[in-house]
Amino acid sequence: MPRLLHLDSSADLETSVSRELTRLFVDTWRGLGPGHAVVERDLHRSPLPHLPDAGLHYAPQLRTDSERPDPAAEGLQAELIGELTGADAVVIGAPMYNSSMPSTLKAWIDFVHVVGTTVPVDGSGKPLAGKPVTIVSTRGNNYAPGTASASGDFVVPPLRQVLGDSLGMSVSVVTVDLTLANRLPPLAPFAAQAAESLAAARVAVRDLAATLGS
Ligand SMILES: Cc1cc2nc3c(=O)[nH]c(=O)nc-3n(C[C@H](O)[C@H](O)[C@H](O)COP(=O)(O)O)c2cc1C
Numbered sequence: 001m002p003r004l005l006h007l008d009s010s011a012d013l014e015t016s017v018s019r020e021l022t023r024l025f026v027d028t029w030r031g032l033g034p035g036h037a038v039v040e041r042d043l044h045r046s047p048l049p050h051l052p053d054a055g056l057h058y059a060p061q062l063r064t065d066s067e068r069p070d071p072a073a074e075g076l077q078a079e080l081i082g083e084l085t086g087a088d089a090v091v092i093g094a095p096m097y098n099s100s101m102p103s104t105l106k107a108w109i110d111f112v113h114v115v116g117t118t119v120p121v122d123g124s125g126k127p128l129a130g131k132p133v134t135i136v137s138t139r140g141n142n143y144a145p146g147t148a149s150a151s152g153d154f155v156v157p158p159l160r161q162v163l164g165d166s167l168g169m170s171v172s173v174v175t176v177d178l179t180l181a182n183r184l185p186p187l188a189p190f191a192a193q194a195a196e197s198l199a200a201a202r203v204a205v206r207d208l209a210a211t212l213g214s
Pocket residue numbers: 010011012015016017018019095096097098099100138139140141142179180
C-alpha cells in the first residue's frame with residue numbers, strides 16, 4: 001500500500017499557497033487508487049518542541065556519558081523517524097519566512113536528522129536513501145535563477161543539503177515566486193508572472209504525485 005507522508009508548515013490557514021499545493025499533491029496521490037494512503041503531520045497546527053537536548057542529534061551509541069535525553073523526547077523522535085521511514089514518498093510545504101524555513105519545519109528537521117540513525121556514520125546503508133521527497137516552497141518575492149534575489153533563498157538549499165545530500169533522499173523541488181504580488185503594491189506589476197509561477201507549480205505538483213505514486 002503506497003503511503004505518503006504529508007507535512008505542512010505554513011502559519012496561514014486561509015490563503016496559504018503551499019497548503020493549496022501540498023493538498024493538490026495529496027488529492028492526486030489519493031486519486032491513484034484506494035490503497036494510496038496518506039499520513040498527515042501539520043507542523044503549524046501541532047508544533048513540535050524545539051530539539052530539547054543535543055544528545056538527540058546522535059544515536060545512543062554515539063552519545064557522551066552526560067547526554068541522557070528525556071525518554072519522552074526519544075519517543076517522539078522515534079515516532080517522527082518511523083513516519084519518515086514508513087512512507088514511500090514525502091511532500092513538504094516549505095514557505096519562506098524571513099529568508100529561511102518556518103521554525104516549525106526546522107524543528108522537524110532537527111528531530112529526524114540523526115547521526116548514526118538516519119545518517120550512518122560510515123556512510124553506508126542509509127535507511128532513507130532514494131526515498132522521494134517533494135519540497136513545495138512558496139515565497140513572496142522572486143528568487144528564480146537569474147533574479148537579483150536568487151542567492152537569498154535559505155529555504156530550498158538547506159533542505160536539499162539535509163534531505164538530499166545527508167539523508168540520501170531523492171529531492172524534487174517545486175517553487176512559487178511572487179506570492180505577494182497581489183498584496184504588496186511594488187510587486188503589483190509582476191501579477192501575471194506570479195500567476196504563471198503558480199500555474200506551473202500546480203502542473204508540476206500533479207505530475208510529481210502521479211509519477212511518484214504509480
Ligand atoms: C513571517 C513571514 C516572513 C516572511 N518572510 C519572507 C521573506 O523573507 N521573503 C519573501 O519573499 N517572502 C516572505 N514572506 C512571504 C511568504 O513567503 C509568502 O507569503 C508565502 O506565500 C508564504 O507561504 P504560504 O502561502 O504557503 O503561506 C514572509 C511571510 C511571513 C508570514
